Amino acid sequence: MEAQKVDMFIMSNGKFFEGHQINMIREKLLTVDDSKWAMLSTAQFKDPTTILIISILAGSLGIDRFMIGDTGLGVGKLITCGGFGVWAIIDWFMIQNATREKNMQKIQQFLY
Amino acid sequence: MALDRNKLYSILTIACVAGYSWLYISMTNNLTESKSVEVCLIKHVTNIPCPSCGSTRSIMSMTKGDFVGALNVNPIGYIVALIMLMAPIWIVVDLIMKNNTLFNTYQKMETLLKRPTYAIPLVLLVIINWIWNIAKGL
Known part of the structure; x- marks a missing residue:
């Protein structure tokens, strides 16, 4: 893929990934062929900040976990009142990284 | 991640240990039964019970043999009790046999629950249960 397209992708989607993964994504994007561009440019990623807001407001119901696709953990959080309230607070700090990991898993489906 | x-398995083990110790603490502090709701963040902040408020009381009445009473307090208690009884045994068996049947089942359940045909009725059930909780004033 052309470097210009890759840089455009990184610029508009950089916030969805971990800092240390961005270089790897860039290298990988440069090697894949142009046919993936259409799919990549329309891919929807979850915004870590939005999920953090949801986690603070409705974390005890597990809605943050449901939204990023961790249904099982979401059910766990829901039926234990946010893990006795402890897990809900831990997730305020973990959920942004978890969201970025989920985004990484999603982009890997396109790249490989 | x-x-x-x-x-x-470690998350489940920690959850089970926390659950059993919480149950033990609540059982030994029987005199101050109203204290059993005090961990819930939602209940603290908004004074409205959350969907799973009362599951401790539900399990406590189950241990006393009052199964109808347990259902009346909060039906989610049955799900929690089932998971708390099954998970430790399943984990130990899996670890001894070096299997991952529990993990596979978990992933299968996760994909099932993501389907709207299962998700929508279950969400509705939780919401109905929540309304019932608020009406009961747990």
């Missing part, structure tokens, strides 16, 4: 077998 992706959830693998060992991570799931």
